[in-house]
Amino acid sequence: MIRDFEYFAPTTLNEALTLLDKYRDDCKVIAGGQSLLILMRQGLVTPRYLIDIKGIKELNYLQFDAEEGLKIGALTTHRAIERSPLMRDGYRVLAEMERKLASVQTRNWGTIGGNLCHGDPAGDPAPVLIILKGTLKLSSLRGTRTLPVEDFTLDYFETALEPGELLTEIRVPPPTPRTGAAYTKFNIIENDMGMVGVGVSITLSPGDVCQDVRIALGGSAPTPLRAREAEEVLRGKEVTEELLKKAGEAAAEEAEPISDIQASAEYRREVIRVLVPRVGREALRRAQQR
Amino acid sequence: MKKQLKLTVNGQSYELYVKPKALLVEVLRNELGLTGTKRGCNSGSCGSCTVILNGMAVKSCSILALQANGAEILTVEGLAEGEQLHPLQRAFLDYGAFQCGFCTPGMLMSAKALLDENPSPSEEEIREAIQGNVCRCTGYNSIVRAIMAVAKGQYKEER
Helix, strand or coil: CCCCCEEECCCCHHHHHHHHHHHHHHEEEECCCCCHHHHHHCCCCCCCEEEECCCCHHHCCEEEECCCEEEEECCCEHHHHHHCCCCCHHHHHHHHHHHCCCCHHHHHHCEHHHHHHHCCCCCCHHHHHHHCCCEEEEEECCEEEEEEHHHCEEECCEECCCCCCEEEEEEECCCCCCEEEEEEEECCCCCCCCCEEEEEEEEECCCCCEEEEEEEEECCCCCCEECHHHHHHHCCCCCCHHHHHHHHHHHHHHCCCCCCCCCCHHHHHHHHHHHHHHHHHHHHHHHHHC | CCEEEEEEECCEEEEEEECCCCEHHHHHHHHCCCCCCCCCCCCCCCCCCEEEECCEEEECCCCEHHHHCCCEEECHHHCCECCECCHHHHHHHHCCCCCCCCCHHHHHHHHHHHHHHCCCCCHHHHHHHCCCCCCCCCCHHHHHHHHHHHHCCCCHHHC
């Protein structure tokens, strides 16, 4: 049973920020709301004021330019991202991730900003945005600040958003040459929530050495996790099967998974150990093609 | 405190006052009496509450009614034209695409949204489009065959 609340539906960003500033800790922002309403139904979240931002058109856009890269308004739906012609080459992994995020209905209504702000460590967009070096624009009446996606989630369902602050834009830098990125999640039912998600991005030097690498894990820690030790296994080296296997072992080691209804912690570690080389191999193949 | 909600459902305009916490599925069923839309899992997992909102299939149990303010909604009641069933409904009958029928309204709306977007989907695309709709009588194959028949134009002459 959802507790009663007062409802506001601002239509401009400024209106929304004014309401957020006024109600601060007593309010909750709703975008698509498909995750939030579950928590409200369970009585886990009981806001006195609900600020519905879904109708703010100025936060629903997809833009690209060669200098600044991709800009995604926080209220852009998963489906719009997945179907955008901009999601090619280096951004292809974003569309691939969105297409498997959930059912069509959920992707039609859900927004990428809402997904990130929900702070679920099993969410799919965060690991992919981390390997793509994405940043987030957070706005409030006091101004804006920018945060790398990897620093945004602080703990289970907890983000770096301050009272009065709203996630307004997601930025992904322009794709770099000879870079390949891939993402896979492991689940029993296709398009369901993943029990573990793995994203890998590899940049090759002219001599085919791994010049840069990012490995990010979902469902493997209280927050989306950057597997830095696994990255170090590959950085500066020629990526071989052997090294990918070692990176998988390092990632499984540095992950801090929990046991829940989906899988035991032990099982999750095993899945990470298997998936990191598999996704790494695909990222490498893509890097070699570009 | 109740708030004003304006909706167009199956071509008819409504203006009503609802509590902010009312879900779209609750307003459709309880306020408008459109009980074709089913409330199943109530958590966005089963798809039995699927309706078409501004051309997109969505789960009406996971949307506040007020979030649909100003929207055009199509429910299963809006598929038929008078006595004339929609081609998808005819096909579901002909292919025996249901047993208990609880998932059927949601399946029909997901199928309708798919065909509106993509009039000639592959079998795989049909299966993807109904991925969010659970049938516990395990009738998926008949459902896929029924949608395929409409996509292939088998029911074209009937409208």
